[in-house]
Amino acid sequence: MNTILIVEDDQLINEGLSFMLQQENYNTISACSYQEGWSAFTNHKIDLIILDINLPDQSGTVLCEEIRKSSQVPILFLTANDTEQDMVKGFCLGADDYIAKPFSMLVLSKRIEAILRRSHTHESDNLYTYANLAINFDKMQVYKKDQEVKLTANEYKLMAILAQNNGQVLTRQMILEKLWDVDGNFVDENTLRVNIKRLRNKLEDDPKNPAIIKTVFGIGYTWGD
Missing domain, CATH: 3.40.50.2300 (Response regulator)
Structure with a gap:
């Protein structure tokens, strides 16, 4: 109802x-x-x-x-x-x-x-909105302020893992276990940090003070509060 x-x-x-x-x-x-x-x-x-x-x-x-x-x-x-x-x-x-x-x-x-x-x-299009972002998970499209954001396969997969666990703290290990690159190779912690930085540059208004992808020091990352 x-x-x-x-x-x-x-x-x-x-x-x-x-x-x-x-x-x-x-x-x-x-x-x-x-x-x-x-x-x-x-x-x-x-x-x-x-x-x-x-x-x-x-x-x-x-x-x-x-x-x-x-x-x-x-x-x-x-x-x-x-x-x-x-x-x-x-x-x-x-x-x-x-x-x-x-x-x-x-x-x-x-x-x-x-x-x-x-x-x-x-x-039915599986549309998710947060802050000034809109994510269509069915079409694998991301928009920021109505402008499409182009992500690599790994960037998109990382973003989806975080967004679909909105508000939960994900340890680095939890993310690494879910995240494989497009060739099937395991993504290491350095690659994870690089992709987090790239995502912030593309999604955040102020990447140096992120409001969407936040670091939980010593543990991992969280999407939102």
């Missing part, structure tokens, strides 16, 4: 959306502010976000920008800001759809169905 996060400060609209979506067999989580919305997003698995722009503590556009730094979860803006400029800005920030108030519940329901259908189709 899909979970939809509703970030809307108008209590009547929020409750009405929750009721409608629950009737259509969605789980819903309600938030009335930027802070509540961010907390719900970071603490739950969310399949789609309905997001108002005019929130009491911060603009919904800022929340959209923050979410897009780490996730491609579908976002549907639901707002009274209905000018063409507002809509274009919403799409540029990464919104998947934009509905102006007042709105039809039936139209909203169909838009949600379409967004989730597209989202599930994309999931």
